[in-house]
Amino acid sequence: VGGNAANAVMKLAWLKNESCWLGNLPDHATWVRQQLDHWDVDYSLAQELKQGHLPTSFITLPEETGSRTIVHHRDMPEYDAEHFLKLDIRAFDWLHFEARKLVEIPQMMSKARGMCGIPVSLEIEKPHQGVEAMFEYADVIFFSKEYAQSRGFSNANDFLKAVEFHGIATCAWGALGAWAKNDFGQMFYAPAKENVHVVDSVGAGDVFNAGMVDGICRGMDVESALQHAVLLAGDSVEHEGVVW
Amino acid sequence: MARILTIGVLTEDIVNTVKPTPMKIQRYARPIIIVAWVAMRRMQ
Numbered sequence: 238v239g240g241n242a243a244n245a246v247m248k249l250a251w252l253k254n255e256s257c258w259l260g261n262l263p264d265h266a267t268w269v270r271q272q273l274d275h276w277d278v279d280y281s282l283a284q285e286l287k288q289g290h291l292p293t294s295f296i297t298l299p300e301e302t303g304s305r306t307i308v309h310h311r312d313m314p315e316y317d318a319e320h321f322l323k324l325d326i327r328a329f330d331w332l333h334f335e336a337r338k339l340v341e342i343p344q345m346m347s348k349a350r351g352m353c354g355i356p357v358s359l360e361i362e363k364p365h366q367g368v369e370a371m372f373e374y375a376d377v378i379f380f381s382k383e384y385a386q387s388r389g390f391s392n393a394n395d396f397l398k399a400v401e402f403h404g405i406a407t408c409a410w411g412a413l414g415a416w417a418k419n420d421f422g423q424m425f426y427a428p429a430k431e432n433v434h435v436v437d438s439v440g441a442g443d444v445f446n447a448g449m450v451d452g453i454c455r456g457m458d459v460e461s462a463l464q465h466a467v468l469l470a471g472d473s474v475e476h477e478g479v480v481w
Numbered sequence: 482m483a484r485i486l487t488i489g490v491l492t493e494d495i496v497n498t499v500k501p502t503p504m505k506i507q508r509y510a511r512p513i514i515i516v517a518w519v520a521m522r523r524m525q
Contacts, residue, residue: 245487255484332485
């Protein structure tokens with residue numbers, strides 16, 4: 238099983254949180270259901286679709302360079318706000334979204350945060366046009382290195398200081414470690430784990446995000462949550478998959 | 482224990498790990514290819 242939100246939810250379940258995944262699921266995806274059941278991820282709220290197939294990512298990992306080439310195929314529609322707005326989400330302590338090319342995501346985030354008062358985190362991986370419009374609906378944003386570079390920054394520290402977002406923000410920078418900013422603009426840094434034998438780097442960013450959410454939900458301050466997330470991501474690259 | 486909902490895409494990942502070409506092959510492959518290519522050109 239893969240996909241950013243799916244990797245994050247699997248890790249959150251692995252960290253003993255009551256974890257639920259929401260999105261579109263084809264009604265014939267038996268293998269995926271078995272995986273989610275195995276790792277104790279609740280998918281009862283997911284929207285079952287009769288058309289389309291489970292999106293597939295073919296990932297090539299050269300052992301020599303550690304780079305990743307992903308060929309992605311999907312014919313299933315994106316998860317829509319119409320389904321989300323009908324759900325009762327008041328029982329949740331935290332909602333985590335991935336920023337996709339979807340104008341409906343702010344609607345969903347707005348319901349969670351504004352109507353229900355639930356903290357919302359947002360992962361910004363790709364520099365999609367207009368993604369900044371989602372910032373105001375998030376309490377926590379996980380920015381990617383790719384996004385920071387697309388805005389002309391060559392390091393996470395300068396990017397986080399400059400970005401116009403006043404909640405908690407993080408930016409992981411691979412082997413250099415990760416940076417975070419709290420609500421008051423105070424900066425923190427956590428170095429990456431040393432002497433790591435990289436086995437599989439796929440999903441390490443999702444594990445980092447899950448670690449931040451887990452840490453904050455456990456009452457850690459931003460600095461401790463950042464250290465917790467970096468350690469988890471470092472452990473993750475030494476294993477195949479995000480859970481084991 | 483927190484109750485957390487994540488919203489997004491779930492995919493099936495098919496991961497293919499590519500091992501580096503062994504050093505012996507890296508060392509000998511290029512001269513062998515060059516010799517073979519030159520030989521073919523001469524035969525033509």
